[in-house]
Amino acid sequence: MEYIESIERDLDLFKRKALLTEEYKKILEDWCVQAFNKTSGALGGPTFEMDRVLSINNNDKKASYEQKSIETTTITCPENRKIEVVLKHESILNLPIPDVLIKLIKYNSTWFNETVDEKKTDAEGRAVFTDLTVNESYFAEAIDNNLVENNKKLFKAYDELMSAMYTQLNASWQEYKPQWEKGIDVVELIKKFIKGLFDGFISVWDDIKLAYNVITDPVKYGKMIYDGAAKLYDIIGDIPNIDIQASLEQSKDFALHLAAFFSDESAIYLIANAVLLNIKMYPWGNILPELVSLGGNILGDILRGLIFGALLSLVAGPVGLAYMAYRLTSVAQKASGLVKKIWEILKTILKSLTNLVKDFFEKVAKLVHQMKNTLMTKLNKETRAGAKQNTHLEIEHKKETSSGSTHNDTASQSTKKCTKTGCPISMVTGEELLLLDDATLLGVYPFTFQRQYRTTAVEVSSVFGYGWSHSLQHHFTFNDKDETIKWVDHQNLIISLPMPDKAISLSANLMAKTAVWLGEQEQEYLFTSDSLNGWVMHVNRLADNSGKITGFSQKKQHLH
Incomplete structure (x- = not known):
C-alpha cells in the first residue's frame, strides 16, 4: 500500500539522520517555504532558515548560516578595556563556531576605519580583545573560511536527537502498521488526508508566538488558554487549572531551554515532523472520512494543538491538555460530535508525543552538558600546553x-x-x-x-x-x-x-x-x-x- 510506504520513507529519514540534510534543504528550495515565511516573524522567525549569531559585548547580530562574512554593530569600549566577540549557531544546543577569523576594527567617523587586531575564535566561539582604548568606538567582522564544513557540523549536531526520535516513532509504527494493512484502503481518501495534513502543517508556525507568550507571560496567556478550553468542558470534561508561572519558576533551566527552542528552526522542524508522522501513523479507522472532510484548516488546528500541547505538557500535563482543547474550539464549532469522538484518541497521541518531547529535551540537556565538558577539557589542555591562551571572559552587563x-x-x-x-x-x-x-x-x-x-x-x-x-x-x-x-x-x-x-x-x-x-x-x-x-x-x-x-x-x- 502506497500510504504505508510513504510512512516508512518518512521513518527512514529519521533512521538515516537525513531529515535536516535532505528533506529540510528540499523544503527550503520548494515553493512552500514562501507559505511558511508568510506566517512567521513574530519572534524574528522562524524564517525557516538557520541563523548564525555574532555578538560583541552581548550585542547580537544575526545572519544566514550561508553568509561567510558578518559585521557587528558599533560599540564603545568599556572601562575594563576589553571586548568579547562570540560566534554561534542559533540553536537550542550549545553550538559555538571555532576557528573563525575575527577582525576588531576601530570606527573612524571622518577617515578610514582601522583594523586594530585579528584573532580566531576558540573552542567556545569566542575571541577576546584586551588593552583597548576606553570610550573608543569598535566593531567586529567575522570571516568564516570553513563555512561549508562548519555548516555540516551544525546539522550533524542533531543526529543523536533524530536517532532517539526514530526509536520511539518506529516502536509506535510497529504497533499501528498491522491495523493499516487490514484497514481502510481507499486511495482517494488517503490522498486527501495527506494533502490536508500538509496544508495543516504550513499553519503550524502561526502558533509559535502564542506558545512562546504562554511561557513568557503565563498569567495573561495562561488565562486565555484556559478560558478557551473551558468552552469545551461540556464535551470533554474539566481540565485542572495549573499555575503555569509557579511551575516555570520551579524549573528555570527547563524554561530557558523551552524559550530557546522557539528560535531554533531545526529543532522546531524535527518536532513538527515527528508529530505529523504520529498523526499519519495512527490507525484512525472509521473516523478518517470525517477528519478528511474537514480539510486542512481543521487538521492544522489539531496539529498545532498536539505540537504545542506536547511542549507545554512538560510545564505540567494539564497545561498541554488545555492548549489542545483551546485549539479544538474552532473544530467544535463545525463538528462538536467529532471532537467528542477524537478527544480520547488525541489524549493518547498527546501522551505519546509528550514522552517523545520529554526525551528530546532530556537529550538536549545531556548533549549541552557533554559539549560544555568537551569544550572545557579542550580549553584546559590548550592552556596547560601553552599553545594558546583562551580566556573565558564574562562581560558584565545589566539584564x-x-x-x-x-x-x-x-x-x-x-x-x-x-x-x-x-x-x-x-x-x-x-x-x-x-x-x-x-x-x-x-x-x-x-x-x-x-x-x-x-x-x-x-x-x-x-x-x-x-x-x-x-x-x-x-x-x-x-x-x-x-x-x-x-x-x-x-x-x-x-x-x-x-x-x-x-x-x-x-x-x-x-x-x-x-x-x-x-x-x-x-x-x-x-x-x-x-x-x-x-x-x-x-x-x-x-x-x-x-x-x-x-x-x-x-x-x-x-x-x-
Whole structure:
C-alpha cells in the first residue's frame, strides 16, 4: 500500500539522520517555504532558515548560516578595556563556531576605519580583545573560511536527537502498521488526508508566538488558554487549572531551554515532523472520512494543538491538555460530535508525543552538558600546553527580560517582527499597524523616515495626530530610584532597560532586542534596537530626567 510506504520513507529519514540534510534543504528550495515565511516573524522567525549569531559585548547580530562574512554593530569600549566577540549557531544546543577569523576594527567617523587586531575564535566561539582604548568606538567582522564544513557540523549536531526520535516513532509504527494493512484502503481518501495534513502543517508556525507568550507571560496567556478550553468542558470534561508561572519558576533551566527552542528552526522542524508522522501513523479507522472532510484548516488546528500541547505538557500535563482543547474550539464549532469522538484518541497521541518531547529535551540537556565538558577539557589542555591562551571572559552587563509592550500593556515585538494578515492587522496583538515610508536619506547605510499608526496608541498625540508616531519620535524617562530607563520608541512600544553606569556600562533587554550603553560624553547614552535597523541613537540625559536625541550613527556614517 502506497500510504504505508510513504510512512516508512518518512521513518527512514529519521533512521538515516537525513531529515535536516535532505528533506529540510528540499523544503527550503520548494515553493512552500514562501507559505511558511508568510506566517512567521513574530519572534524574528522562524524564517525557516538557520541563523548564525555574532555578538560583541552581548550585542547580537544575526545572519544566514550561508553568509561567510558578518559585521557587528558599533560599540564603545568599556572601562575594563576589553571586548568579547562570540560566534554561534542559533540553536537550542550549545553550538559555538571555532576557528573563525575575527577582525576588531576601530570606527573612524571622518577617515578610514582601522583594523586594530585579528584573532580566531576558540573552542567556545569566542575571541577576546584586551588593552583597548576606553570610550573608543569598535566593531567586529567575522570571516568564516570553513563555512561549508562548519555548516555540516551544525546539522550533524542533531543526529543523536533524530536517532532517539526514530526509536520511539518506529516502536509506535510497529504497533499501528498491522491495523493499516487490514484497514481502510481507499486511495482517494488517503490522498486527501495527506494533502490536508500538509496544508495543516504550513499553519503550524502561526502558533509559535502564542506558545512562546504562554511561557513568557503565563498569567495573561495562561488565562486565555484556559478560558478557551473551558468552552469545551461540556464535551470533554474539566481540565485542572495549573499555575503555569509557579511551575516555570520551579524549573528555570527547563524554561530557558523551552524559550530557546522557539528560535531554533531545526529543532522546531524535527518536532513538527515527528508529530505529523504520529498523526499519519495512527490507525484512525472509521473516523478518517470525517477528519478528511474537514480539510486542512481543521487538521492544522489539531496539529498545532498536539505540537504545542506536547511542549507545554512538560510545564505540567494539564497545561498541554488545555492548549489542545483551546485549539479544538474552532473544530467544535463545525463538528462538536467529532471532537467528542477524537478527544480520547488525541489524549493518547498527546501522551505519546509528550514522552517523545520529554526525551528530546532530556537529550538536549545531556548533549549541552557533554559539549560544555568537551569544550572545557579542550580549553584546559590548550592552556596547560601553552599553545594558546583562551580566556573565558564574562562581560558584565545589566539584564532585563520583559518584552516591549503597547500602551494597553500587551506584549509585542517591533512592527517588522509582527506577522500581519493581508490587511495591516497584527496577528500578535490584533491591533492595526500601518507603516509608511515617507523619505530616504541615501548613503552607505540609508536612513528611512517612517510614519506609523498603532491602534493601541490612539490616545497618544504626535505631530501627525493621535495614534501616529515617526522615526524621530522617541521619549525617555530616566529613573534613579529603581535605576531604570523607560523608552517609548518610534513605534510607540514601551521598553524598560536597566540604567548603565560607570561600573557596568552596558544594559540589555534581550526579550525586546534592545540595548543601551554609556557614550563618550557625560550624560550621553547610546541606544540601539532591532527596529532601528543597525542605527545607534545618541541621547543626552536632561535635568528633568528626560532624554534628547542628538544624532544617529552607523559605522562611519553620522546624522545630526
